[in-house]
Amino acid sequence: GELALWLSASGKRLLTFPRADEPELLPRALSVLPHAARTSRRSSITLETIDGEPARTSDRKVSLMESGFVQDYRGLTLEVD
DSSP: OOEEEOOTTTTTTEOOGGGGGTTTHHHHHHHHHHHEEEEETTSEEEEEETTEEEEGGGHHHHHHTTTTTTTTTTSEEEEEO
């Protein structure tokens, strides 16, 4: 497959690539983020930047919130079970 998303090791930066613009692909790509958090033994991911811009004002914000992220003072956070 082609790269759609890249999450930094800190979980604070997300980069998207052209494949992420495909409507059916972005939700699938976002669905693996909880697994990434569990693998790194985190209870949450807090995105501070997306494509170099503040996560709270990113064009991707709506898609992320539809995937379970919530807005907080730091950015967009996804709690993981």
